[in-house]
Amino acid sequence: MTPGEFRKYAHELVDWMAAYMESVESYPVKSQVKPGEIFDRIPGAPPATPESFSSFMKDLDEIIMPGISHWQSPNFFAYFPANTSPPSILAEMIISTLGTQCMIWETSPAAAELEEKMMIWLRDLICLPAGFEGVIQDTASTSTLAAILTAREKKTGYRINEEGMKELPQLRIYCSEQTHSSVEKAVKIAGIGRKNLVKVPVGEDFSMDPSRLRDIIADDSRNGFLPCCVVATIGTTGTTSVDPLRAIGEICAKNDIWLHVDAAMAGTALILPEFQWMLDGKEYIDSFVFNPHKWMFTNFDCSAFFIKDPSLLIRTFEILPEYLRTRTRGSVNDYRDWGVPLGRRFRALKLWSVMRLYGTEALREKVRMHIRIAARLAELISSEEDFEIMAPVVINVVCFRFRPKDLGKEEVNRLNETLNHRLNDSGKIYLTHTDLNGNYTLRMVTGQTNVTIDHVMRAWELIRAAARSL
Numbered sequence: 207m208t209p210g211e212f213r214k215y216a217h218e219l220v221d222w223m224a225a226y227m228e229s230v231e232s233y234p235v236k237s238q239v240k241p242g243e244i245f246d247r248i249p250g251a252p253p254a255t256p257e258s259f260s261s262f263m264k265d266l267d268e269i270i271m272p273g274i275s276h277w278q279s280p281n282f283f284a285y286f287p288a289n290t291s292p293p294s295i296l297a298e299m300i301i302s303t304l305g306t307q308c309m310i311w312e313t314s315p316a317a318a319e320l321e322e323k324m325m326i327w328l329r330d331l332i333c334l335p336a337g338f339e340g341v342i343q344d345t346a347s348t349s350t351l352a353a354i355l356t357a358r359e360k361k362t363g364y365r366i367n368e369e370g371m372k373e374l375p376q377l378r379i380y381c382s383e384q385t386h387s388s389v390e391k392a393v394k395i396a397g398i399g400r401k402n403l404v405k406v407p408v409g410e411d412f413s414m415d416p417s418r419l420r421d422i423i424a425d426d427s428r429n430g431f432l433p434c435c436v437v438a439t440i441g442t443t444g445t446t447s448v449d450p451l452r453a454i455g456e457i458c459a460k461n462d463i464w465l466h467v468d469a470a471m472a473g474t475a476l477i478l479p480e481f482q483w484m485l486d487g488k489e490y491i492d493s494f495v496f497n498p499h500k501w502m503f504t505n506f507d508c509s510a511f512f513i514k515d516p517s518l519l520i521r522t523f524e525i526l527p528e529y530l531r532t533r534t535r536g537s538v539n540d541y542r543d544w545g546v547p548l549g550r551r552f553r554a555l556k557l558w559s560v561m562r563l564y565g566t567e568a569l570r571e572k573v574r575m576h577i578r579i580a581a582r583l584a585e586l587i588s589s590e591e592d593f594e595i596m597a598p599v600v601i602n603v604v605c606f607r608f609r610p611k612d613l614g615k616e617e618v619n620r621l622n623e624t625l626n627h628r629l630n631d632s633g634k635i636y637l638t639h640t641d642l643n644g645n646y647t648l649r650m651v652t653g654q655t656n657v658t659i660d661h662v663m664r665a666w667e668l669i670r671a672a673a674r675s676l
């Protein structure tokens with residue numbers, strides 16, 4: 207394809223992209239295809255000779271689009287969002303065009319220095335302490351793995367990196383029963399072992415009970431384990447409960463334990479002064495992750511990982527083969543030493559475009575509006591006799607269920623599961639569920655880039671009507 211042909215097709219593609227944005231609500235939010243349907247429509251081998259761009263686009267529309275679940279639909283209330291926005295998409299186009307590989311400063315100084323500056327912008331926007339430094343990782347799972355590996359190495363004097371796992375007491379990692387499964391995955395990968403991940407009970411509001419944490423750590427220390435790291439969550443996946451950082455941090459400080467904070471989605475709410483209470487105790491934090499690719503209108507992938515002492519992270523990940531030796535080493539940030547991958551995309555550019563083309567006040571207003579509409583939805587649900595709210599509505603997630611009178615627990619669970627499937631199969635909205643104390647709980651997240659109160663009101667009407675027709 208010549209640059210001239212590229213220009214022609216790219217213009218066509220931009221029209222397709224804008225049309226998609228304008229018509230996204232006309233698609234079924236959750237793809238309605240059956241397993242194998244798309245696979246069977248794709249030829250078993252690539253063509254030997256070039257096909258036309260128009261035939262490629264035809265297949266995109268006819269084969270691929272029916273198998274897409276529309277995360278960018280404002281009727282998407284499932285999981286946590288993976289938002290895009292026009293400023294972010296424009297930056298992604300530039301990133302793809304430049305195709306830089308940003309493993310070290312020398313392979314694109316602008317990428318490294320923009321990343322350094324964007325992490326300062328973000329750190330200050332969410333009000334993390336000034337000494338923290340940041341790096342962009344692909345996901346919160348990777349960021350948390352980096353934190354746990356760094357905590358492991360610090361705790362063992364960098365011996366596991368050198369000698370492997372021999373002759374060391376068993377390390378322990380702590381998190382709450384509501385913590386995201388990425389922590390369990392990180393503990394497995396780090397060689398610490400799933401059995402050494404201790405899940406601390408939560409209170410009625412689904413946040414970690416610090417007195418239980420204190421007792422468990424004391425027991426572990428007495429029994430010869432080596433407490434290594436606590437992962438606290440700001441905004442758990444099930445209910446957006448917030449673990450009490452100050453109380454947890456005091457326990458960590460007293461016992462020389464690393465404190466990592468996972469704020470994957472809810473970290474975006476920290477751009478609002480009225481949500482700074484979630485960071486009370488921030489002076490105890492060693493590392494912190496939040497994903498602009500969830501709620502901050504920045505295309506997946508973009509996970510912001512912050513650390514109080516980056517030298518510990520670098521010492522954990524550093525490698526120096528001959529071909530990566532440079533004259534600038536030591537005077538610049540070579541981000542390949544700040545995490546698992548060597549090769550890195552130029553992700554800072556989309557943060558730059560999102561923060562500049564929105565401006566921080568517009569970002570705040572949008573996030574505030576999402577939080578306001580969650581509160582309004584919760585009010586409406588509470589006012590119905592046959593529905594109930596299942597967890598405090600802290601930020602932008604509403605947990606609820608349909609609960610007609612005189613039904614047993616199992617029947618209510620089955621009814622809500624059927625309701626969830628029926629709503630998703632309608633293609634009109636997309637919700638997911640969680641389990642709260644054995645109760646099948648519907649969960650509605652109001653965080654999609656373009657969601658408004660009207661979308662939420664229409665969704666609520668659908669939910670009420672579908673529930674009562676069961």
Ligand SMILES: Cc1ncc(COP(=O)(O)O)c(C=O)c1O
Nearest residue numbers: 286345346347386388443468470
């Ligand atoms: C609280 C929390 N932490 C971590 C993750 C994992 O995020 P990622 O897909 O960026 O690894 C999620 C995903 O939703 C989450 O809710």
